[in-house]
Structure formats: structure tokens, C-alpha cells
Amino acid sequence: MSTETGLSGRMGGVTDAGHVGGLVLVTLLATAVTFFLAPGFVVYPLAAVVVSVAYGWLADEATTARTLALAATVVTVLVLGLIMIYLVVRSLPAFRTMGLGILTKTDGALWAPSEAVYSLVPMMWGTLVTTLIAAAVAAPLGVAGAVFISEMAPGWARNVLKPAVEALAGIPSIVYGFIGFTVLNQFMMDEFALPDFGSLFVVGGVIGAMALPTVVSVAEDAITSVPGPMKDGSLALGATGWQTTTDVTVPAAFSGISAAVLLGVGRAVGETMAATVILANVTELPDPLYDVFGNTITLTSLIASQYGIASGLQMSALFAAGVVLFVTVLGLSLGSQYIERRMQRKLGGSE
Amino acid sequence: MAETSTSALTRGTSGSLRYAAGAVTGLGIGVLLASLLTFAGVLPTGVVAGVQLLDLLAVVLGAGALAMIGVGAASSVGLLDTTPDHTAGTSLAAVFGIVGFVAGCLVAAQTLGLATLWPLGGVAGAALGVGLALVPREDVALAATGGGFALVASLVVLTGVIDSGWSWQPNGLSVVFSAGTTVPLLFSVAGLLLAWVGSQAIAGFGTQGRARGASLLVSANAAGMIALLVVLVSFIAVRGWGPMTEGVRYGLFWEPLTWFQVPIWEQWVIVNAPTIWFYWPFAMEGVAISNPVNGVAPAIVGTVWLVVGAVTFAVPLGVGTAVFLTEYAEQGRITALVEIATNGLWSTPSVVYGLFGLAFLVPRIGNQSTLLSGMIVLGFMLLPLVVITSREALLNVPDEYRDASAALGVSRWETIKTIVLPAAMPGVITGTILGVGRIAGETAPILLVLTGEPFPAEGPDLLDFSAGFTSSFPFVEVSAINPDALLQSATALPYQLFATITAGVGDVSEGFRWGTALVLLLVVMSFYAVGIASRIYFRRKLDA
Numbered sequence: 001m002s003t004e005t006g007l008s009g010r011m012g013g014v015t016d017a018g019h020v021g022g023l024v025l026v027t028l029l030a031t032a033v034t035f036f037l038a039p040g041f042v043v044y045p046l047a048a049v050v051v052s053v054a055y056g057w058l059a060d061e062a063t064t065a066r067t068l069a070l071a072a073t074v075v076t077v078l079v080l081g082l083i084m085i086y087l088v089v090r091s092l093p094a095f096r097t098m099g100l101g102i103l104t105k106t107d108g109a110l111w112a113p114s115e116a117v118y119s120l121v122p123m124m125w126g127t128l129v130t131t132l133i134a135a136a137v138a139a140p141l142g143v144a145g146a147v148f149i150s151e152m153a154p155g156w157a158r159n160v161l162k163p164a165v166e167a168l169a170g171i172p173s174i175v176y177g178f179i180g181f182t183v184l185n186q187f188m189m190d191e192f193a194l195p196d197f198g199s200l201f202v203v204g205g206v207i208g209a210m211a212l213p214t215v216v217s218v219a220e221d222a223i224t225s226v227p228g229p230m231k232d233g234s235l236a237l238g239a240t241g242w243q244t245t246t247d248v249t250v251p252a253a254f255s256g257i258s259a260a261v262l263l264g265v266g267r268a269v270g271e272t273m274a275a276t277v278i279l280a281n282v283t284e285l286p287d288p289l290y291d292v293f294g295n296t297i298t299l300t301s302l303i304a305s306q307y308g309i310a311s312g313l314q315m316s317a318l319f320a321a322g323v324v325l326f327v328t329v330l331g332l333s334l335g336s337q338y339i340e341r342r343m344q345r346k347l348g349g350s351e
Numbered sequence: 352m353a354e355t356s357t358s359a360l361t362r363g364t365s366g367s368l369r370y371a372a373g374a375v376t377g378l379g380i381g382v383l384l385a386s387l388l389t390f391a392g393v394l395p396t397g398v399v400a401g402v403q404l405l406d407l408l409a410v411v412l413g414a415g416a417l418a419m420i421g422v423g424a425a426s427s428v429g430l431l432d433t434t435p436d437h438t439a440g441t442s443l444a445a446v447f448g449i450v451g452f453v454a455g456c457l458v459a460a461q462t463l464g465l466a467t468l469w470p471l472g473g474v475a476g477a478a479l480g481v482g483l484a485l486v487p488r489e490d491v492a493l494a495a496t497g498g499g500f501a502l503v504a505s506l507v508v509l510t511g512v513i514d515s516g517w518s519w520q521p522n523g524l525s526v527v528f529s530a531g532t533t534v535p536l537l538f539s540v541a542g543l544l545l546a547w548v549g550s551q552a553i554a555g556f557g558t559q560g561r562a563r564g565a566s567l568l569v570s571a572n573a574a575g576m577i578a579l580l581v582v583l584v585s586f587i588a589v590r591g592w593g594p595m596t597e598g599v600r601y602g603l604f605w606e607p608l609t610w611f612q613v614p615i616w617e618q619w620v621i622v623n624a625p626t627i628w629f630y631w632p633f634a635m636e637g638v639a640i641s642n643p644v645n646g647v648a649p650a651i652v653g654t655v656w657l658v659v660g661a662v663t664f665a666v667p668l669g670v671g672t673a674v675f676l677t678e679y680a681e682q683g684r685i686t687a688l689v690e691i692a693t694n695g696l697w698s699t700p701s702v703v704y705g706l707f708g709l710a711f712l713v714p715r716i717g718n719q720s721t722l723l724s725g726m727i728v729l730g731f732m733l734l735p736l737v738v739i740t741s742r743e744a745l746l747n748v749p750d751e752y753r754d755a756s757a758a759l760g761v762s763r764w765e766t767i768k769t770i771v772l773p774a775a776m777p778g779v780i781t782g783t784i785l786g787v788g789r790i791a792g793e794t795a796p797i798l799l800v801l802t803g804e805p806f807p808a809e810g811p812d813l814l815d816f817s818a819g820f821t822s823s824f825p826f827v828e829v830s831a832i833n834p835d836a837l838l839q840s841a842t843a844l845p846y847q848l849f850a851t852i853t854a855g856v857g858d859v860s861e862g863f864r865w866g867t868a869l870v871l872l873l874v875v876m877s878f879y880a881v882g883i884a885s886r887i888y889f890r891r892k893l894d895a
Contacts, residue, residue, distance in 0.1 A: 039715035062764035066679055072671030073680075073689060076738060079731055080692045083703065086710040144572045152566060153573070161573055163883050166785070168580050170879040171872065172792025174845045178868050179586065181852055187392075193527035201526075209579060216576075242562035263698065270700025272795035273845075277852050293526040300702045300795070307709070307799050322706040326699060333698040337691060 020056040021067040027052045028071050087326055091319035093312075094118055102320055111283035113310075118317035120324060122285045126200060126296040127269060127325075133204025133292065134211055134268035139261045142215025146260070149216070150223040151245050169213035177277035180206045185278060192293070198279045199293045200286070206278065207268045215264035222256020222340075223249060225347060255343035259336035266332040270325060272300035281305045299325045368431045371422050372552035376567075378415035379501075379546030382408055383539050390535035405508060405534050412538060413505035415545050416498045422552050423494020434557035435489035444484035447496070451480025460522070490556050497548030504541040508534055543571070584872065591869025594633065594862030598644040601629040633866055638806035645806075645859075647867055652810030653722070653841040654874060657801070658791055660726025661733050666783055668730075669737025670772075673779075676738075677745040678767050696735035704732050705799035713800055720840040722811050725801030729790045736789070740782025744775035777889035781882050788878030792871065794845040803840030805850035806859070811836040844871040 031045040056064035095102060098118055105119035149161055184202050188194045226249050234244040250257065275298045283302070286294030297305070299321045310318055385408055388394040394404060426433045438444075455476020460469035484492055507513050517530045550567040551560035608624040636646035672693075676686050708728035716724050748771050756766040842850075848871055851864040 035715065062762060065764050065767075066675075069671040069675035069679060072668045073675045075668055076672045076696075076734060077689055077692045079734065080696055082711060083696075083699065083707045086707055087703070090706075090710045141572055141575075144569050145576055148569045148573045152569060157573070161577065164577050164580050166883060167876060167879055168576065170785075170788045170792070170875055171583060172794070172845055172875055174792065174794045174848050175583075175587065175868055175872055178848060178852060178864070179583065182864075183586075191529065191532045193529070195525050199525075212576070240558055240562045242565050243558065246565075266698045270698070270702070272700065272702040273849065276795075277849070288523045291524050293524050300700060303702050303706060304795055304798060307705075319706060319710070322703050326703050329698050329700055329703075330695050333695050334691070337694050 020060045021063045023052045024049070024056050024064055024067045025071070083326070087319055087323050091316055091323045094316035094320040097313060098317075102317070103324070106285070110285070113314045116313055118314070118320070120299070120302075120317075120321055122283055122296050123299045123302045123321055124324065125285055125289070126275075126279070126298040127300070129200045129292060129296075130204040130207055130275065130298055131265060131268045133201065134208035134271075135261070135265050137205060137208025138211040138215050138264045138268070142212050142260070142264060143219050143257055145212070145216040146219035146223055146257070147245060147250070150220050151241070151249060165213045165216050169217070171210075173210060173271060173273040174277070176206050176210055177274040180274055180278040188293075194293055196280055196295055198295055200279070200296065201292045203275050203278050203298075204292070206274050207271045210271060210274065211264040211267045214267050215260050218260035218263055219253075219257045222253040222260060222343065225256065225344075226252045227347060252347065253343070255339045255346070259339040259343070262332050262336035262339070266329045266336070269332070270300060270329050272304050276301040276304040368422065368426075368433065368555065369553055371418055372549050375415050375419045375422065375549030376546045376553065377549075378411055378418075379542045379544070379549055381542070382412050382415070383542030383546060386535040386538035386542060390532060390539065405538075408538055409505045409508040412501050412541055412545070413509065415549075416501035416505060416541075419498035419545060419548060419552070420494050420502070422549075423490050423498060426490040426494075426552070426556070427488060431555075433490060433552075433555040434559070435555075436557055437488060438486070439484040439489045439492040440561075441485075443492075444481045447480030447484045448477045449480075451476035451478070455479075457521075489560075490552075493548045493551060493556065497544045501541040501545045504537050507537070543568075584876075587865065587868050587872055591862075591865035591867075591872075594860075594866035595869050596631075596633070597862075597866075598632040599630065601627070604628045634870065637808040637810070639808045645863060647844065647847055647870055649807045649810035650842045650844045650847040650867070651870065651874070653801075653843040654791060654845075656722060656811055656841070657725050657729055657797070657843055658787055660723070661729035661790055662783065662787060664727060664730030665733035665737050666779075669734050670741050670779060672738045673741035673745055674767060674772070677742055678763070678771065693735040693738045696731075697739060700795075701732065701793050702795040702799075704728050705796035707731075708796060708800035717838040720801055720803050721838050722801060722841045723837045725797045725841070725843070728796045728800050729793065732793065732796065733783075733786045733790050736786035737779070737783055740786070741775065741779045744778025744782070745771060747778065748774045777885070777893075781886040781889065784878055784882035784885065788875050788882060791878060792845050792875045794849050797843055797846055798849065801840060802842055802846045802850075805842065805847065805854060807842055811839065811841045844874060 027045060027049040031042060031049055034045045035042045053064060053068070056067070097116060098105070102118055102120055103124070104121065105117075106121050109115060109117050110119040110122055111117065145161075145165070149158055149165075153161060180202055181198075184206070185197050188199060188202055189197065230248055230252060231244050234248045235241070239247070279297060279301055280295040281297045281301050282295050283297055286292075286296050302321050303318050306314070306318060385394060385404075389404065389408075422431070425431045426435065452473040453476070456469055456473035458476070459472020483496055486492075487495065513530050513534060515530050517533075519528045519533070520526065521528075547564050547567055551564040554560040554563040603625055604627075605623055606626045606628070607621050608626065610619055610621040612619055632642070632644035633646040634651060635648050636642050636644065637649045638645045672689070676689055680686050705728065708724055708731075712724040712727055713719065713721075716727075752770050752774060753766055756770045757763075761769075844867065848864070848867045851859045851867055
């Protein structure tokens with residue numbers, strides 16, 4: 001059953017009833033092609049898929065199931081490819097007009113749709129500043145929370161805290177944005193005399209709170225996966241629980257913890273609604289640059305606040321912002337996956 | 352012998368030290384909580400029992416600081432039975448160094464107004480911080496920094512350096528620090544520091560003390576997270592409850608249940624029965640001028656359909672992918688690639704999904720914002736989570752199950768269908784429910800592909816059971832769903848909340864906004880509650 005190897009072996013092994021899998025695959029392929037070329041007629045190949053799957057299920061259930069599972073896998077991978085292709089294709093006009101200036105232009109008008117000037121520098125700066133503030137909030141507090149849950153908390157506290165952290169992750173970002181907009185913005189203007197509604201500082205803090213659950217749960221997984229014997233050895237030598245945590249557990253889980261922080265940072269970079277609603281979304285750099293209580297715009301809030309009024313080149317510039325976002329977050333995700341894999345290998349070896 | 356070993360173990364927890372240090376910790380925590388409440392505006396800064404609240408806090412803080420300095424002094428001359436280390440340690444020195452550097456830079460640049468020489472102030476501050484941590488013995492260092500900082504904070508207020516008229520605008524920052532916010536912030540930092548140092552003193556400094564202090568900080572952090580959740584939820588619940596339940600009427604009524612005309616008798620027969628009557632305008636009405644209470648029913652309906660559509664789209668695909676990866680494909684480069692792809696998809700920003708939907712789906716489906724595009728985009732978002740959780744669930748099914756089934760001569764697909772998938776189902780279900788909770792609250796993607804009119808009077812009318820003949824292929828039309836509704840724009844709860852914010856104050860009342868937020872929170876949280884509860888249930892069942 002499992003002697004065949006490779007994709008051809010697996011697909012070719014179904015010699016007797018190969019036509020069933022082939023039929024399903026062909027109809028699926030036809031559906032995909034129709035959806036690309038003539039989406040209006042997609043109903044007909046879709047009906048053919050249903051018929052052929054029904055027939056296949058009756059004739060050779062196992063092959064049909066395997067073919068469908070393969071098709072699902074292909075679709076999943078395809079989605080990522082399609083996202084990349086469509087983002088890049090739609091952003092090409094903006095890149096062609098602005099050249100590299102779209103990422104580097106810092107003088108003169110930065111975002112003037114009427115003059116076809118689009119520079120993403122204010123957005124990238126806004127994203128960078130909010131992400132740094134968010135990371136400064138989420139990383140230490142999140143790691144401390146993970147240490148508490150996995151190493152120090154008594155049973156009842158763990159039973160309260162774990163669902164609470166998950167529920168915290170479940171609060172929609174627009175709700176955070178709403179509270180930030182109505183309560184925090186007003187508070188900052190009243191108590192800290194901010195000149196206008198919204199500031200990078202508030203957005204960074206709110207996004208930090210939103211990234212917190214991600215950091216906690218991933219870092220907790222990393223800390224829990226440190227093999228017990230490592231800790232037992234330290235405790236047996238007379239170290240206190242806290243010494244074991246700081247000198248054995250956390251260093252052993254360090255790569256997993258940094259992966260957690262990277263994931264949290266990725267969340268913060270991609271956070272949209274809170275930033276859109278809280279910030280004033282002015283397409284200028286704050287003056288001076290380090291004025292974290294000033295206003296600017298982030299890559300995400302640029303897209304969310306301008307998609308409705310944009311067309312043509314401006315829309316293309318929004319897609320360019322999407323490309324920058326996507327590349328950044330994908331890089332963070334790949335980095336954290338690489339680190340996590342390395343940690344698994346390291347800890348797996350010592351187990 | 353037994354006597355001495357006991358005293359060695361309980362050293363530092365003896366009477367007087369324990370009381371004094373415990374009092375310091377208690378005062379610190381009290382000041383911390385009171386200052387935070389003052390900062391948030393819960394406690395008034397005005398006169399309480401004849402004294403300004405902040406002055407009162409300053410006195411308490413000062414007393415705690417003096418007590419801490421006293422404990423440190425007594426410990427350093429050997430009056431107390433403590434076990435301090437030679438220094439406060441390098442990690443603490445690093446922290447003090449950073450704090451000193453930042454403080455030094457700020458003082459040099461802002462207070463002294465040094466233009467280019469401000470790093471010098473930072474270096475001086477850092478040197479002071481590191482020196483304070485490394486030179487004196489641990490008990491002295493901690494008492495001096497914790498107690499000293501609290502004492503300075505207290506004196507700054509008591510001597511009127513920062514009085515009610517004080518304000519400070521840092522150069523280049525568009526923020527003004529006034530006394531009303533600065534003092535509570537300063538006090539909460541001082542209170543936390545004092546509590547931390549005090550708790551180290553309770554355990555007699557040294558290794559045990561460090562463990563105690565760390566445990567205080569980490570527990571405080573965890574308590575803060577719970578507090579954040581409680582504050583967020585209750586804040587919205589308190590404001591949204593009234594508007595959400597406005598005009599609710601219910602009761603038991605004697606009502607005509609059904610009526611029909613008897614053919615020959617030509618008389619109407621009316622069957623009366625008691626019915627429970629429940630009218631909840633906020634959840635049952637849309638927005639219309641004629642409504643006494645405007646509601647969010649269209650958005651609720653839209654959210655429900657979005658979730659249903661996304662689940663029917665993503666769950667088969669996701670589970671299929673997971674089955675293929677775990678059961679059919681051998682673990683190699685292709686599986687790794689799919690894994691990387693799903694993880695990449697999982698962290699892709701939601702607004703990027705929206706852009707993708709705008710570029711890929713909208714031109715193909717109706718060329719406008721449609722419910723179907725929204726469903727598919729949210730399905731794409733749900734897909735990676737379903738793949739990841741299903742895969743984990745499938746991998747957690749022990750190989751013995753598969754082997755036993757194969758040994759009985761059951762084919763691979765039959766094994767998957769009857770053994771592996773049922774065993775993995777709990778994990779798949781909980782993962783999916785948690786994912787649904789996430790996408791139900793997502794705004795950014797549907798903003799770009801789904802929405803039209805922000806406050807419609809009616810939701811998408813998707814269910815339509817009809818049958819008939821048509822003139823075009825395939826001539827017979829039997830439908831359960833209404834394709835027109837799929838191809839029209841709709842609204843959803845998160846979008847509605849966004850629209851209430853951007854629409855300005857004139858269009859909707861404040862209560863409507865908070866009510867919408869509460870309904871959204873309830874919908875999302877109920878998904879999470881179901882997901883978490885089912886996971887706990889399945890885990891208990893597995894353990895039992």
C-alpha cells in the first residue's frame with residue numbers, strides 16, 4: 001500500500017480505477033480554468049465536478065478521496081501563489097511610475113494623487129514606530145505571562161489565565177479600535193493636551209495589547225516543550241525554581257520564545273482596523289520624526305482608509321503598500337518558522 | 352541538629368523582618384493600585400477626608416520608603432537575619448544601566464538643554480545605575496534604589512516641586528505632561544518598585560529573595576492581563592447593555608396559532624394557543640426612519656451567512672489538505688513547502704486578503720462588492736488555521752490505531768474514514784470554532800469586498816426554497832438558496848461598528864455604537880466560549 005514513492009507513484013498506483021481520479025481531476029482543472037478565463041460560466045464545470053465526484057465516490061471511493069485531498073492541497077498552496085501574483089501585478093504600475101522612489105522618496109510632496117506622486121515612506125515609518133512600541137509592550141509582558149502560565153502558576157490560576165488569554169485574542173480588532181477612538185483618544189487629548197485626535201503612541205500601545213495573546217500562547221508552547229529532565233537536573237542540584245527558569249528553561253526555549261515574539265511583531269505589522277480608526281491617517285511624516293505623540297499613517301491604515309476613493313494609479317499604490325506589508329510579514333513568518341524548526345531539532349535531539 | 356537546619360531554612364522569615372518587609376510590600380501594592388485608579392480617573396484627585404488624595408498617597412509612599420530604607424540599614428549592619436549576595440547582580444545592573452541612560456539623556460537634553468552633549472548625561476546616568484547595582488551589597492543596593500526612588504517621588508510631591516500647576520512639554524514631542532497624570536504614573540512606578548524590593552526583603556534577599564521578587568512581578572503581570580480582559584469586556588457591556596436591550600418586550604399571550612377555511616362549511620376555524628412572544632428590536636430590526644429603535648439585524652444576518660459560507664468553503668479544503676499531508680504524502684520537501692505556505696498564509700495581514708479579494712474575486716464575481724466574495728475571502732483566511740489544527744489533530748492520532756486497522760486488512764481510505772478522522776474530529780472542531788471566532792470579528796477584508804450601504808434596513812435574504820421551470824438551460828430550477836442575494840453587497844457586525852465610527856456622530860446615536868460593539872463582542876466571544884469549552888470537554892474525555 002505504501003510502497004509507491006513520489007507523486008507519480010502515488011497517482012499512478014491507481015491503475016484499475018485510475019480513470020475515476022483522472023475524471024475528477026480533469027473536471028476540477030476545467031473549473032479552475034473557467035474561473036480564470038470566463039467566470040460567468042463556472043457553474044457548468046462545477047456541476048460536472050459534482051457529477052464526477054458523485055460517480056467516483058460510488059465507483060472507487062478511495063481514489064476519489066485521495067484525489068480530492070490532493071486537489072485541496074494544491075488549492076491551499078495555490079492561494080498563497082495567487083495572493084503574491086495578484087498583489088505584484090496590480091502594484092506594478094505604481095512601481096513603474098515611481099521607480100524605487102516609492103520606497104525612498106522623503107522630500108517634497110510624499111503622497112499627492114493629483115500629481116501622481118506616491119511615496120510609501122510615511123506609511124513605512126508609521127508602521128515601524130507603532131510596531132516598535134507594540135513590541136516593547138507585547139514582548140516582555142507576553143514572555144512574562146508565558147513563564148507564569150507554564151512555570152509558576154498554581155493549577156487554578158492556569159485554568160483561569162489560559163482561557164482568558166485566548167478570549168483576549170478573540171476580541172475583534174475593531175472593538176479595540178473603537179475603545180481607542182472613543183476613550184483613549186479623548187483621554188490623551190484631555191490629559192496630555194495632544195494637538196489632534198490620535199497618535200502613534202496610542203496605536204502602538206493598543207496594538208501591543210492585541211499582539212500580547214499571540215506572544216503568550218506561542219512562547220508558552222515553547223517553554224512547555226522544554227524536556228522535564230533538563231529542569232529536574234537543575235532542581236536536583238539545589239537551584240530554586242526561579243533560577244531554573246532563568247538559567248535553564250528560558251535559555252533552552254529561547255529560540256521558541258524569539259519565534260513567538262517575531263509572530264507577535266508580525267501580528268502588529270499587519271494590524272489594520274485599530275490603526276485605521278485611532279490614527280488621523282495624514283500622509284505626512286511626523287515632525288520631528290521621533291514625535292511618537294504625533295500623527296501619521298501606517299501601511300495597513302493607508303489601504304483601509306483610501307480604498308474607497310482610490311482608482312487607477314492610486315489603487316496601484318495601495319497594492320504596492322500591500323506588497324511591502326506582505327513581504328515584511330512573510331519574512332517574519334519564515335524567520336520564526338526557521339527558528340522554531342531549529343529549536344525542535346535541538347530539543348528533540350536531547351530528549 | 353534538627354533545630355539548626357530548621358533555622359537555616361527559615362532564615363530571613365523571622366518575625367520583625369517579615370512584618371516590616373511585608374508592610375513595605377503591602378504599602379507598595381496599595382500605592383500602585385490607587386495610583387493606577389487615579390490615573391484612569393476612577394478615583395478623584397480631589398480632597399478625601401480633608402487631604403488631597405495625591406498628598407495622602409505621597410505620605411503613604413514616603414512611609415513605605417522609610418521603612419524599606421530602615422530594613423535595608425538593619426540588614427546591612429546585621430541586625431536582621433538575612434542572606435544578601437555581594438552585589439545585586441549583573442542582570443539588575445543592566446536594567447539599572449538602561450534606566451539610568453534614558454533618564455540621564457532626558458535630563459541632559461530636556462532639562463539642561465544640552466544640544467549635542469546630551470549623550471554625556473546618558474553615560475553619567477548609566478554609570479550611576481550600574482554602580483548602584485554592582486558596588487554595594489545587595490540589601491543596601493535594593494533598599495537604596497527601591498526606597499530611595501519612592502522617597503524622592505514622595506518628596507517631589509510633598510515639597511511642591513510638582514504641584515497642581517506643574518506641566519512639562521518635552522522638546523519636539525507634541526505632548527504635555529501635567530501633574531494630574533505625571534504624579535499617578537510616577538507613584539505607580541515607585542509603588543511597584545517598592546513592592547518588588549519589599550518582597551525580596553521578606554525572603555531575606557539573596558536567591559530566595561530574587562525568586563520571591565520575580566514571582567511578585569510575574570504574577571502582577573498575569574493579574575494585569577486578566578484585568579485588561581475584564582476591563583475591556585465590562586466597559587463595553589456596561590455601556591452597550593442599555594441600548595442593546597432597549598424596547599425588549601416579552602410575555603405569554605393567547606394567540607391564533609393557525610387558521611384555515613373548512614371547504615364545505617365555508618367557515619374559518621381559528622386555533623388559539625398560548626405562545627411565548629419575544630420582541631428584541633436591537634437584534635430583530637434594521638435601520639429605518641420608521642423604527643422606534645434601530646437595530647443591527649441585517650448585520651447579524653450578514654455575519655452569520657459570512658461565517659457559514661467561509662466554513663463550508665474552508666473546512667473541506669483544510670481537512671482535505673491535512674489528510675493528504677498526514678496520511679498520503681510522505682514527509683519530505685513537498686510537505687515542508689505546504690507547511691511553510693500555510694504558516695505564511697496564517698500570518699498574512701487581513702487587509703492583504705482584502706486586497707487580493709479586490710483584485711482576484713471582485714472582477715470575477717459580479718464586478719462589485721458581493722456576499723459571495725466576502726465568504727470566499729474569509730474562507731481563505733480561515734483555511735490556514737483549519738489546515739494547521741487539523742494537521743495537528745491528525746498527527747496526534749496514535750500510529751497504533753492505523754497499524755491495528757491495517758493489520759485487520761482494512762484499506763487505507765477505510766482506515767482514515769472510520770478510525771483516523773473520527774479520532775481527530777475533536778481537534779478539528781475546536782480549531783475551526785476558534786478560527787470562526789477570529790474571522791467573525793475581522794473587518795479589513797470584508798471592507799474591501801463585501802460592503803455597500805452601511806446601515807441597510809434588511810439583511811441578505813439567502814434562503815429561498817422554490818422550484819419552477821425556466822426557458823434557459825437547465826430548464827428546471829429547484830433552489831434552496833437565492834443566488835441574487837449571494838451577488839449583492841451586504842453588511843456585517845464588524846463593518847457596521849466601523850461604519851458607526853466613520854459615519855460621524857450625527858448619523859447614529861452613541862448608544863447604537865456601544866450596542867453594536869456589545870453584540871459583536873457577544874457573537875465572537877460565544878464562538879470562543881464554545882471552542883474553549885469543547886476543547887476542555889474533549890480533553891477531559893480523553894484523559895478519563
